[in-house]
Structure formats: structure tokens, C-alpha cells
Amino acid sequence: MKRIWGILMRVRTVIRHFLLIALLLGAGAAFAHDESDIVITGVWARPTVGAEMSGMMMGNPAGGDATPMTGQDAMAATPMSEHRMGSTTPSAAYMQIENRGDHPVVLVAVMTPVAMTAEIHLTSIVNDVASMAEVEGGIEIAPGESVSLQPGSFHIMLMELTRDLAPGDAIALDLTFELRETDAEPMTVTVAAVVTDMLPMEMPLTLTESVLFAADGEMIPNALQDVVLPDGMLIYAKLENRGDADAPFASSMFMESAVPLSVLLDGALFEIDEYDVGVGETVEIVVALGDIAPEDVPGGALPFALVMSDETLLALAAAMPGAGMQIHE
Numbered sequence: 001m002k003r004i005w006g007i008l009m010r011v012r013t014v015i016r017h018f019l020l021i022a023l024l025l026g027a028g029a030a031f032a033h034d035e036s037d038i039v040i041t042g043v044w045a046r047p048t049v050g051a052e053m054s055g056m057m058m059g060n061p062a063g064g065d066a067t068p069m070t071g072q073d074a075m076a077a078t079p080m081s082e083h084r085m086g087s088t089t090p091s092a093a094y095m096q097i098e099n100r101g102d103h104p105v106v107l108v109a110v111m112t113p114v115a116m117t118a119e120i121h122l123t124s125i126v127n128d129v130a131s132m133a134e135v136e137g138g139i140e141i142a143p144g145e146s147v148s149l150q151p152g153s154f155h156i157m158l159m160e161l162t163r164d165l166a167p168g169d170a171i172a173l174d175l176t177f178e179l180r181e182t183d184a185e186p187m188t189v190t191v192a193a194v195v196t197d198m199l200p201m202e203m204p205l206t207l208t209e210s211v212l213f214a215a216d217g218e219m220i221p222n223a224l225q226d227v228v229l230p231d232g233m234l235i236y237a238k239l240e241n242r243g244d245a246d247a248p249f250a251s252s253m254f255m256e257s258a259v260p261l262s263v264l265l266d267g268a269l270f271e272i273d274e275y276d277v278g279v280g281e282t283v284e285i286v287v288a289l290g291d292i293a294p295e296d297v298p299g300g301a302l303p304f305a306l307v308m309s310d311e312t313l314l315a316l317a318a319a320m321p322g323a324g325m326q327i328h329e
């Protein structure tokens with residue numbers, strides 16, 4: 001726990017600065033775990049190295065082997081523990097952004113700890129030739145509308161990377177939105193992207209929120225303020241069943257080892273053997289990662305997986321609020 005202390009303190013300092021600025025501006029700023037009308041799902045980024053399969057394939061029904069490995073095997077198998085140099089290869093991040101509010105919102109800026117520069121781009125194809133350009137003024141999303149950032153269209157261009165991104169990694173992205181037709185100040189939402197070389201398929205069970213935090217830290221999600229929490233690093237996540245059949249899940253994995261998974265029900269956590277998310281229902285979960293080292297959180301985010309009852313894996317990620325601003329102070 002001591003080893004992670006340094007990085008957490010750094011993050012907290014940044015978060016404090018940010019909160020202070022938000023207060024000075026007259027509030028309006030929110031992190032992903034606050035009640036938000038901006039719902040961001042299906043976040044992923046392209047790897048810059050290691051196109052090899054990571055075993056965790058987002059949304060692939062045949063993906064991955066759900067057999068937990070021992071700690072040593074898991075450490076050796078994970079790309080996260082490799083020593084990394086910077087990468088000159090750019091990456092790109094993709095996602096769906098839904099505006100559930102009453103006012104137009106505009107994605108105006110993106111920051112991430114893994115890239116010195118992050119720009120909002122649009123690819124267009126003219127006479128079979130693809131070219132891309134920075135989007136002036138950002139991407140506006142009308143109330144009740146969604147926009148898809150996807151290959152061949154809008155994307156977040158990540159340039160001057162500070163480290164390589166391998167399949168199975170996760171990175172934090174701080175997305176800043178301007179709120180039109182209101183006096184509200186711009187809002188920053190932190191999301192986590194799964195690094196994958198597979199185009200993620202639409203999955204019925206959709207991650208709508210995820211936060212990485214320390215049980216004894218300050219950034220405890222609102223939903224868990226009055227809840228007795230396990231020690232160490234935790235993930236809080238919210239999942240919505242958008243399919244037309246029940247979505248039962250059984251356990252969770254971190255770095256290819258099984259880790260405790262609890263469901264939040266009536267203000268208390270219950271460790272589960274299996275939990276069925278009905279059609280249209282939302283479930284809140286807490287994943288206990290235990291004590292982890294700072295080198296395990298290199299991009300401000302961590303990957304984890306839900307093991308579905310049919311033993312397929314759903315690859316997910318969680319980010320520390322404000323982590324995108326870490327290297328941009």
C-alpha cells in the first residue's frame with residue numbers, strides 16, 4: 001500500500017487543484033461518478049504495440065479463458081508490468097457519447113496521462129482517399145442525441161505518447177464538455193478506455209460509469225459514501241442491460257486472477273456467486289483489487305473483467321477521476 005501512496009497523493013493534489021478551480025468558477029464541474037446527463041460507453045483505444053491477442057476480447061462471445069491463473073503467471077502474462085519507453089506511433093480512442101440532458105453539450109477537449117497531445121479529429125473519405133482533420137469547435141451533441149466516435153469518423157487522436165499501449169492495457173481520458181444554453185461552467189468527465197486491437201462488439205451489458213479509487217481515499221463515489229467498503233483499491237462500476245435477455249454474471253478478474261465482486265443493494269454490498277441483470281435494469285458493483293503498486297496504474301486506469309455465467313469475459317476498465325490531467329499540470 002505504501003508504494004501506491006505516492007501516485008495517489010499526486011493524483012489527489014491534482015484533483016484538489018481541479019476542485020478548487022471548479023469552486024472558484026462557481027461549480028458545475030463533475031467527475032464521472034457524479035450524477036451526469038452525459039453517458040459515455042464503449043470506450044476503447046488502439047494499441048501501439050503487440051497486436052497479439054491479449055486473451056481478453058471486449059465483447060467477443062468466444063473470447064478468453066476464464067480459468068484464473070496464479071499470481072506469478074498473471075504477473076508474467078500481463079503487458080502492464082513491462083518496462084515502457086515512449087512511443088512515436090499515434091493511437092486513437094473511440095466511444096459513444098449520449099446526451100440525456102435538456103441542453104446541447106459540446107466535447108471541446110481531451111486530456112490523458114499517456115499522450116502529450118490529444119485532439120478531436122474527423123476522418124473523411126474523398127475519392128477513396130481518407131484524410132483527417134481537427135474538428136473546429138468540438139463535437140456538439142443535441143439533447144436526447146448520441147454521437148459515435150468510431151474508425152472512419154470522429155475520433156480522439158492521441159499523439160506524442162509517453163508510453164506504448166498494448167492490448168489489455170487501460171488508459172484514462174478526461175473529456176471536457178461545454179454546456180450550451182446554460183450558465184454552467186464546462187464539465188470534465190473521466191472515462192477509462194480498454195486498449196484493444198479488436199473492434200468491440202455491442203454487448204447487452206453496457207458499462208455506463210466506472211471509477212478507480214482507494215477505500216481510504218477522498219474520491220469515494222457518491223453512491224458509496226455511506227457504505228462499508230473493503231480495504232485497498234476498489235472499482236465502482238455501473239452496468240446497464242441494454243439487450244433483450246437477462247445478463248447473468250458470476251465473478252470478476254483483475255490481472256487474470258479472480259478478485260472479490262460485490263453488488264450494491266439497498267445501501268450495502270453483497271458478495272455474489274451469480275447475479276442476474278434483468279432487461280433494462282442497472283446494477284452497481286464494487287470490485288476489490290487489494291493492494292496494488294503504482295506501476296500497475298500507468299495510464300491512470302486499470303483493466304478488469306466480468307466473468308459472465310457462461311464463462312465468457314466482458315473486458316472493462318476504470319479510471320481515477322482527474323487522472324487525465326496528471327501530466328498536464
Ligand SMILES: [Cu+2]
Binds near residue numbers: 132133155
Ligand atoms: Cu486523427
